[in-house]
Amino acid sequence: MKGMINCHTHLFNEYHVPEDLLKLYVKWIPNFVLPSVGRVLDHPIGNGALNLFSFLGTDSFKRYINFIKFGYGMTVNQQFDILRSAYPPGTRFIVLMQDFKFVSDAKARVSYDSFVNEIIELKHQFPSEILPFYFMEPRNYDFSTDPNEIYQSLQEKFDSGHFLGLKMYPAEGYFPWDFRLRPFYQFAQDNDLPIMTHCSTGGSRYVKQTTEIDRNPLDLKGQHRKIDLPKLAWLNVRKDYTGRAKYFSDPDNYKEVLVEFPNLKICLAHSGSNDEINLEIDRRNGKNKGHSNWYQKCLDLVDKNTNVYVDVSYSLYDTRFIQELIKSDFDTTLQVHRSNRLLFGTDFYMTYTEVGAGEEDLPKVERSLREKMSQHLPPNLFDKMAYHNAETWLKSNIYK
Numbered sequence: 001m002k003g004m005i006n007c008h009t010h011l012f013n014e015y016h017v018p019e020d021l022l023k024l025y026v027k028w029i030p031n032f033v034l035p036s037v038g039r040v041l042d043h044p045i046g047n048g049a050l051n052l053f054s055f056l057g058t059d060s061f062k063r064y065i066n067f068i069k070f071g072y073g074m075t076v077n078q079q080f081d082i083l084r085s086a087y088p089p090g091t092r093f094i095v096l097m098q099d100f101k102f103v104s105d106a107k108a109r110v111s112y113d114s115f116v117n118e119i120i121e122l123k124h125q126f127p128s129e130i131l132p133f134y135f136m137e138p139r140n141y142d143f144s145t146d147p148n149e150i151y152q153s154l155q156e157k158f159d160s161g162h163f164l165g166l167k168m169y170p171a172e173g174y175f176p177w178d179f180r181l182r183p184f185y186q187f188a189q190d191n192d193l194p195i196m197t198h199c200s201t202g203g204s205r206y207v208k209q210t211t212e213i214d215r216n217p218l219d220l221k222g223q224h225r226k227i228d229l230p231k232l233a234w235l236n237v238r239k240d241y242t243g244r245a246k247y248f249s250d251p252d253n254y255k256e257v258l259v260e261f262p263n264l265k266i267c268l269a270h271s272g273s274n275d276e277i278n279l280e281i282d283r284r285n286g287k288n289k290g291h292s293n294w295y296q297k298c299l300d301l302v303d304k305n306t307n308v309y310v311d312v313s314y315s316l317y318d319t320r321f322i323q324e325l326i327k328s329d330f331d332t333t334l335q336v337h338r339s340n341r342l343l344f345g346t347d348f349y350m351t352y353t354e355v356g357a358g359e360e361d362l363p364k365v366e367r368s369l370r371e372k373m374s375q376h377l378p379p380n381l382f383d384k385m386a387y388h389n390a391e392t393w394l395k396s397n398i399y400k
């Protein structure tokens with residue numbers, strides 16, 4: 001049997017991300033301070049400062065500090081060394097690439113294209129282990145761009161053989177039914193390529209002010225649609241990034257995509273996020289009855305479509321998610337269709353925001369997530385998600 005596949009990992013550091021995404025975590029930080037945060041972190045004193053901030057800061061800030069300490073200070077090669085050392089030899093890793101060009105007003109120090117080259121270089125060193133997914137960013141094009149032109153450029157990118165799927169991140173500020181994504185879906189469906197989409201209320205979110213273009217997109221049919229997308233408050237502390245990002249990330253947005261592209265192989269990452277998973281657990285325990293949540297919506301999309309998958313990435317750190325939902329909802333004999341559409345992934349190294357500040361053994365953090373998953377599930381379900389389902393999902397005209 002071939003090795004397992006971790007379907008959801010990230011390799012990037014502070015150079016790949018615009019500094020003002022920090023606003024998502026520390027709302028009180030004034031705008032003028034943001035550019036110096038990166039410089040402080042580059043300095044040896046930076047680490048000491050982080051420990052002090054961690055001691056003084058709020059809970060969400062402490063978690064962010066962990067994340068910075070673990071991930072930001074390393075090269076993608078060092079990050080990959082940690083990742084692969086936590087798995088048996090022969091494990092393969094889907095590396096999801098992300099373009100942060102339109103998410104904020106600040107620019108990342110390394111462009112997306114250079115970032116892609118870093119990952120390709122790493123793939124040359126580990127050709128069978130690294131499976132890169134290329135990013136879908138509709139805002140690289142105008143609504144008037146000829147869809148054939150976009151399709152053609154994808155064809156050329158994928159001819160290189162470096163990329164084995166596509167990654168999308170609507171919370172960065174676009175709708176899954178955006179007209180400019182049409183050729184991406186067409187290309188994916190024509191080639192049986194998998195798409196991984198971020199389906200969570202957390203993670204990175206659009207931090208720019210809402211524009212008129214944001215509020216007046218064209219849908220997949222090329223029809224104009226007016227969206228009452230809220231503007232961000234003027235004061236940083238009052239800005240509701242999450243509330244606005246929910247317009248983009250809502251799983252309901254995929255219904256019309258799947259009407260147009262019924263055979264699309266798409267995975268809803270994180271199964272809706274821990275917040276929404278907790279709502280579902282509460283609902284099953286008699287609380288919040290009558291309210292729908294994203295976990296339910298994700299299951300519904302899996303049930304009603306041929307090739308919609310969910311993954312457990314990030315969400316898996318919460319044992320209740322595995323024990324109270326996954327174990328029964330994806331039972332291999334009672335829920336056969338669903339159990340064939342569940343994928344294993346961890347969201348390396350985003351989960352470090354859930355780890356205590358003193359933890360320095362990074363491979364252990366990753367290894368324990370994987371072990372917890374396999375311990376809490378019947379072996380046949382874990383095998384399905386980490387081996388067979390992942391293999392089926394990945395199989396395409398490019399990856400045979």
Ligand SMILES: [Zn+2]
Nearest residue numbers: 008010347350
């Ligand atoms: Zn992720």
